[in-house]
Every structure is written in structure tokens, then in C-alpha cells.
Amino acid sequence: MGRVIGKPTPLIDAVQKVTGKAMYTDDFKFPNMVYVGLHRSPHAHAKIMSIDTSVAAAHPGIKAVITGKDIPIAFGVLPISPDETAMAVDKVRYVGEIVAAVAGETPEAARAGADLIRVSYKPIKNFITPDESLVECSEDEKIHQHTKNSKNIHKIADLSFNDPKDGIASSSFTRSVDFKFAGVTHAFTEPHSTIAVWNGDESLLVITATQVPHYLHRTLSKVLDIPLHKIQVKKPALGGGFGGKSDPFPHEMIASKLAILTNRPVKCTLTREEVFLTNHGRHPTEMTMSVGCDVAGKITALDTDIVIDGGAYGSFGVVTSYYNGVLLQGPYKIDRFGFITRRVYTNKPQSGAMRGHGAVNPRYAVEVVLDMLAHDVGMDPCDFRQQNFLSENTKTVGELRITSNGIRECLETVRRKSGWDDRYGKLPNGHGLGVACGFFISGSALPIIWNRYPQTVVHAKLDFDGRIVMFSGASDIGQGSDTMLVQIAAEELGISMSRVQVEVADTKLTPVDLGSYSSRVTFMVGNAAKQAVDKIRHQIAASVGNEKSVPREAIQFADERVFTDDGKLNLTWDEAVDIAMAGRGAFVESGFYISPKLGGKFKGSGAGLSPAYSFGAFIAEVKVDPMTGQVSVIKVWSAHDCGKALNPLSVEGQIEGSIHMGLGQVVSEDMRYHNGRLLNANFWDYRIPMTLDTPEMDVTIIESNDGEGPYGAKEAGEGPIHPVLPAIGNAIYDAVGIRMTELPITPDKVLTELRKGGQQ
Amino acid sequence: MQKVKLHINGFTRTLLVNAHETLLDTLRERLNLTGTKRGCDQGSCGSCTVLLDGTPVLSCITPTIRCDGRKILTIEGIGVNGHLHPVQERLASDGGLQCGFCTPGVVMTAVPFLQENPDATDDDIKEALSGNLCRCTGYKKIIEAVRHAAEDLRHG
Numbered sequence: 001m002g003r004v005i006g007k008p009t010p011l012i013d014a015v016q017k018v019t020g021k022a023m024y025t026d027d028f029k030f031p032n033m034v035y036v037g038l039h040r041s042p043h044a045h046a047k048i049m050s051i052d053t054s055v056a057a058a059h060p061g062i063k064a065v066i067t068g069k070d071i072p073i074a075f076g077v078l079p080i081s082p083d084e085t086a087m088a089v090d091k092v093r094y095v096g097e098i099v100a101a102v103a104g105e106t107p108e109a110a111r112a113g114a115d116l117i118r119v120s121y122k123p124i125k126n127f128i129t130p131d132e133s134l135v136e137c138s139e140d141e142k143i144h145q146h147t148k149n150s151k152n153i154h155k156i157a158d159l160s161f162n163d164p165k166d167g168i169a170s171s172s173f174t175r176s177v178d179f180k181f182a183g184v185t186h187a188f189t190e191p192h193s194t195i196a197v198w199n200g201d202e203s204l205l206v207i208t209a210t211q212v213p214h215y216l217h218r219t220l221s222k223v224l225d226i227p228l229h230k231i232q233v234k235k236p237a238l239g240g241g242f243g244g245k246s247d248p249f250p251h252e253m254i255a256s257k258l259a260i261l262t263n264r265p266v267k268c269t270l271t272r273e274e275v276f277l278t279n280h281g282r283h284p285t286e287m288t289m290s291v292g293c294d295v296a297g298k299i300t301a302l303d304t305d306i307v308i309d310g311g312a313y314g315s316f317g318v319v320t321s322y323y324n325g326v327l328l329q330g331p332y333k334i335d336r337f338g339f340i341t342r343r344v345y346t347n348k349p350q351s352g353a354m355r356g357h358g359a360v361n362p363r364y365a366v367e368v369v370l371d372m373l374a375h376d377v378g379m380d381p382c383d384f385r386q387q388n389f390l391s392e393n394t395k396t397v398g399e400l401r402i403t404s405n406g407i408r409e410c411l412e413t414v415r416r417k418s419g420w421d422d423r424y425g426k427l428p429n430g431h432g433l434g435v436a437c438g439f440f441i442s443g444s445a446l447p448i449i450w451n452r453y454p455q456t457v458v459h460a461k462l463d464f465d466g467r468i469v470m471f472s473g474a475s476d477i478g479q480g481s482d483t484m485l486v487q488i489a490a491e492e493l494g495i496s497m498s499r500v501q502v503e504v505a506d507t508k509l510t511p512v513d514l515g516s517y518s519s520r521v522t523f524m525v526g527n528a529a530k531q532a533v534d535k536i537r538h539q540i541a542a543s544v545g546n547e548k549s550v551p552r553e554a555i556q557f558a559d560e561r562v563f564t565d566d567g568k569l570n571l572t573w574d575e576a577v578d579i580a581m582a583g584r585g586a587f588v589e590s591g592f593y594i595s596p597k598l599g600g601k602f603k604g605s606g607a608g609l610s611p612a613y614s615f616g617a618f619i620a621e622v623k624v625d626p627m628t629g630q631v632s633v634i635k636v637w638s639a640h641d642c643g644k645a646l647n648p649l650s651v652e653g654q655i656e657g658s659i660h661m662g663l664g665q666v667v668s669e670d671m672r673y674h675n676g677r678l679l680n681a682n683f684w685d686y687r688i689p690m691t692l693d694t695p696e697m698d699v700t701i702i703e704s705n706d707g708e709g710p711y712g713a714k715e716a717g718e719g720p721i722h723p724v725l726p727a728i729g730n731a732i733y734d735a736v737g738i739r740m741t742e743l744p745i746t747p748d749k750v751l752t753e754l755r756k757g758g759q760q
Numbered sequence: 761m762q763k764v765k766l767h768i769n770g771f772t773r774t775l776l777v778n779a780h781e782t783l784l785d786t787l788r789e790r791l792n793l794t795g796t797k798r799g800c801d802q803g804s805c806g807s808c809t810v811l812l813d814g815t816p817v818l819s820c821i822t823p824t825i826r827c828d829g830r831k832i833l834t835i836e837g838i839g840v841n842g843h844l845h846p847v848q849e850r851l852a853s854d855g856g857l858q859c860g861f862c863t864p865g866v867v868m869t870a871v872p873f874l875q876e877n878p879d880a881t882d883d884d885i886k887e888a889l890s891g892n893l894c895r896c897t898g899y900k901k902i903i904e905a906v907r908h909a910a911e912d913l914r915h916g
Binding site for chain 2: 011014016017019020021024188189191242269478479652653657659683688689691692697
């Protein structure tokens, strides 16, 4: 082991990408293709009185016009909350919601046609803020009819263990702090794009920029009433997701419907403004975080009250509601623990899953509060954290099973590398250090759609040409899962990576994988892939052992040779393959992954369950300009326990990307609305960090070698974002003595706090 | 409609274009040069960067009629005889890309920059690439790759 696995490995499609040859959805063209134009609502909340499509339909080049009533079946990525339709039916719920669509001969014709649709609206009461949605309204004013008690509350998630309120009340030190977080969005660089083709055999091909081909496959079948076996969803090269392409989307259904109606290939690529309006980003959040500890700095209890702003539809919101609470059960041992999350509907583009799903905002809050408690007790914030960590091989109070756990090593590493003990609290005014920790799931143990199937299946094929082809539904969204498949096959079979190819993310060719979300791919697909190629190796060993009369367990695979240590057997890979082919030809072996049974027996016990958890500790150094309030992040030291880095180059990339995204949310990103209208639906006004904002990054990979992960691996794509934000927040306190409780931390907010003269 | 003559990647094409047609539309939709990416169509992300007479421009806000008689180099024209340019090689080998969507724009910005600034520091590189948005990498490995490419070019 260790020939390929664990070595920094460039992505297998890197050369395609640097030469512009990689094909993303919008790069595909089909003969006789038509284009989609979308007509969107100008109102945040309004009844649709009538839609006149006649002028649009008569416009030159318009081939078809459809409205909500043409695709009326509701969907939702979670089967428990199908509250959305491809286009608005009867009423609109946010500015930008799709009301009608056209197919045009050219993009220009489609745009013109969409503009010619006339819709008559009757505006009704808007609910823009969570506060407005939490109070009673009349039943017919509600955003969705299914919400209860005449309020716009989509979901209440709560859990409580060992009376946390009493625990806090009886603690020696307590802090209860209100926090507020603006909505942020994924801002991937490739806009949403879909091509739909209706084939002569009444089967549908959908090429689309998705993280979840399987869920789209199922949803298209449902809303278009087409049998599952007639739908092929393919994900080509994909330009970033971060959770923003992990729902089935209206434009995918609309393009498909128009392909059927026109019997022509249909392309739908959204503009950047439309991407912002589609959103599904991190929920705007308000919370009160209460934590207590004893005089020795041991955490006694945690209780938190959270409101998350879901926007107009459900998306992953039920899961988000739970994750906001349950993912506070680590990395610290907290025995008296509780939370309540209320997810409200508002008349804004919907929130959903975004990198670090549900746990990023509460992580900021709890790490800032812990920092305050450390100061209250008079302890160093690193010492305070260190003595409260969960151990390995334990269970949290809510029965999350913790296996491998490298958090202590993570914190010790960044503490040492940053020179924390010599520098914390001692830097000149305006300069500061801050620390924070985090943990995250390595794949959700419970599938979204309950059935007895594995969460992933991988097929490995060997043919006479000596090539291994890995068939997996896993969606490479830039994180490098295709490369991982190749690495694992090369590792197990002792062949070069160039002998291994992939067929991926195609619901006709590849076995089901649930998708690239919840940081599940390395753990689950990695295990399945290893199992599949191990079977191939056993098959070859059996054939060769039989033919050459050597014990099959003595046969080794390395350096493109199949051999025994005693030299009795020494075949090239091709010679071994030739023997394995005799009498049967090409064969396929299958591997799969199903999570072990986990969790308690109480209601809500399934939330946050994972076969393994990643851990991390970060320290940030900032400079705060007291004249302007500008926060500059100078350096971030990061240590992340990913179990085992199958590809250190990719793991580092995930950590560095997480620092970027966390930095954006903490200092600049903010989806701003006026009466429900998104004001900054472009990259000029919604500022993601650019090269000049990039801090120095010191990245350390900690390997705790998880017992169930492939080669010991756990996740690295989402966990590393959690500590970034609070490490920066806590560093601002060290720099200028203010506690920032509202994100993003823009200069105006810093100046306001500085004028108050610091606090706490 | 106006007739324009474009010298693209060493080959001359004559086209009739509308006044509102952008160079990005011409490249992607009419000439099938899809290596140049449409990330925003607003001149804000840098994914559509191409060279116009050797200078990087944002093709999504460049009218094609302004390119009459001029030399255009796209990502498809970088590298010679199947060999990658050092910038491409380093981005690929050093982890300077993940999803790859911004990568053609990064290449088209970095290649002429290193030609004019062979001894560029990291700060110079950051400044030069400040118009290229990347959401995956945090820029660290992009900056390192470009620095390594500069070293390769100097020693190459």
C-alpha cells in the first residue's frame, strides 16, 4: 500500500481543464437545438390572476410556451417536503420565481418571447423577514397552505438532553449572546446549465450541471410522469457546486418538458443574475447561544435558540434545521445539551445546503461564546478547548458515534505553528490571534429516500485490453472524486493510473450513487470502489494461481506485474489479464457501501448520524484598522483531521478553498434585499474574496486513520470551513477588544463596536 | 451586420456580425471555441479572458466589430505542438485548479503577464490575477503554480 494512495496526485482531468477541452454543460451543442427563455415574477408574493401567452407564442422563432400548470406536480429534494413546482402555480412566492417559459430558435428569440408573456398579478402580504413570518397572519395570507397555527413556520426541530436550561442556570459562568448572520450563496463560477434531448424511443437524455444526478433522475420521473427506466441524467465536467447544485432544479424540468413538446434538443443556461436568484445558499440566521461552564473551565451545558430564514421553499431545510443544533455536540463533550430551530418561510429566494451545511453559523456562535467563557474563567482559549474535547471511540450525548478523532493533535499543531503561547494577547493593538475548532459528518448515515439499497455501488470492469474502467454514479464537482476512483484501482491492482479510466455520473451507465453532498463521497464511494477492485484482484489471482499452480494468496500485484515473492511466478499485467480472460472474457465486479446501523431511539435521533466525523482546529491572525474598521486576515494556520489523505494535493485544496469561502462569509458576503428584491445579484456587488484578499495559509493534514474509512479516510470538503469564521471573529477580539456578533463583519460594524469602547 | 476579419489562433476567419455581438458569443456560439468560459457575462469574473493583439481582454464585454483585423488568441491557441505552456503544466501538476471553470481565464491572464514580468513576485502575481475569480482553490495553489511557471520559464 501507499504507491498511489497518499501521494499528491494531479486531477486526472487537469490537462483537459488547462487546455479548455473539458466539456461543461453549456459547451455541448446538438443539431437543431432550441433555447429556453424564462419569465420571472416581479412580485415577492402575489396571486396569479391570469397569464396571456398568445403574443409570445406568435412571436417569430417561438416554438413552445409553457406555464406552471403544464408541470404541476410538486417536488422537493427531501420527499417529506415537496412544496415546489417547476413554475409558479396560482401564486408567486419570491421576486424572480419562474412563471412561464418559452423555447426559441435562438437565445435572442427565447428572451424576446419570455418578455412578451403577460401576467396579471394581485400582490398579497409580503413576509420578508423571519420576524414577520413568526407571527400569526390570516390563513389565506400564508406563503404555503401546509404550515400550521396561521404562521409561516416550515419546521421546528428540537432536542434536549439532561435539562440544559437548568444546567446553564446552575453554572458558575454563563454567557448568553445573540448572533445574526446574513444569507450567503455558493457563487460557483459555472452558471446552472441544462440540455434536454427527447429521443425517438420516448426516452429523455438530460445533460446537466448537477451534484445529484440520482435525485434529478427520480424527480424528473415524478414531475414529468416518465418511467424511471426512460430517463438518463448525465453530469459532464462541472464548474463548482458547494451544495448549490444539489437539488433538482426547475430549469432542468422546464428544459425537459420543452424538449418533449418541441421534439428538439433544448438548452437552458442561466445568467449570473438568475444564478443568484436561484440561490439555495446558507440560511440567514438569528440565534441566541447560551453556554455554561464551571470554575475549572469545564463546559456544563449548552442551549441554543435558532431561527433560520428558509426563503420561499423547503429544499434541504428540514435537515438544515436539525444540523444547526445537533452538530454542536462536538468536538466538545457537553452532557447537558439542547436546541430549538425554527425554519421559517419568507418571500425570498430559497435557502438550502451550502458547504458546511447547517453548522457554520452555530459554530461561529459557540466558538465565540467559548472564547468569552475562557476569558471569564481566566484560561487560555486553547487550554480551555483542549480540556473539553470529546475523546475518540465515544458517543455524544445525542448518541452520535465518534470513532477516530484527531482534534487534540489538530489544536496542538496550530497552537505550536502559530506561536500562540508567545503571541496571544501580546500583539500590538490592532493585531490579534484567534482560535476555533470544528467537526463535521463524513457522509450522512441515513439516505434522504428511505429504501434498503446501498448508498453507493461501484462497478469495476476488466477487459482483454488490460484496462480497468470504474463505473460510478459519483459526481466529480471539482473535488476530485474521479481521480480518487482511479487512484484506488491503481493502488489495489498495482498498475499505473493511466491504465484506469472512469465512466461516471450517468444514470444509464453507472450504478446509483446518491450524490456529492454531506461530504459522503470519499468515505462511501471510496469503500465501494476498493471492494470492487479487490474482487477483480481476487479473480485474477484465482485464474493465475490455478493456471500456474501457485497458491493464490501468495500472488502479489505491483509495478504492473503479477508475481510471487519466491520468483516462481512473474507475469506482466497483460499476461495475467490474458489468463483471467480465458474462457469468459471481460468481467465486471461490484462493490457497495451501506452505513452501519447507528443512533438512538428518540425522535430526531437520525439527524447528524455519520459513520465517521472529521475534526479541525484553526488559528487566524488579523489586523484591524481602528480608523477605517477594515479587517484584514493576514494568516490562517489550519489543521484538519481527514483520517487519511488519499490525495494530499486535493485535501490541501479543500482546506484552502474552505478558508477562502469562510473568509468571504465572515468579512464581505451578504445577500441584501429590499422588499424582497435581491439588490446584489452579481459579482460586482456580492463580493467573494479575490487573489488580493487571500491570506497566507499554513495547512497541516492530521491523519487519525479511521477504522471504517477507505484506507482510513474521512471527509475534507466541508469540515474545514467551520473553524475559519470564528477563528477570525476571535482574532478581532484579541486585536481590538470587540466581540463581533453579526456577520459579515464589515468596517461600519467594526467602527460602531469600537465607538462603544469595546466590551466584555 | 458588418463584415469583420478575425485572426484567431493563427487562422483568419471572416464573419458577418451584429453590432451587439460580443467576442465571447462569436467564439463560443459561432466558432465552437468553447474553451473560453461564460461565467458572468458582465465583465466581473475573468473566465472569458482572451488575448486581443497580445493583451488580455474580457471577451464578454468586447464587441466583435471592434476586433476587425486584429489578432485573437484563445485558450485553444496556447501551447505548441501538443506541449502545454508552463503555466498550464504547473496549474495542472500543482493543484492550481479544481472545477477548472475559471482555469482558461487564469491561463490567458498569466501567460502574457509572465512574458512581461518574468521575475514577478507573489504580490505581483496576486495583482495580475485579481480580476480572475476562483471559488474552489482559495487562490493559493494558483499563485504558487504561476510562480513555479515563472521559474520554469526562466530556467527553461
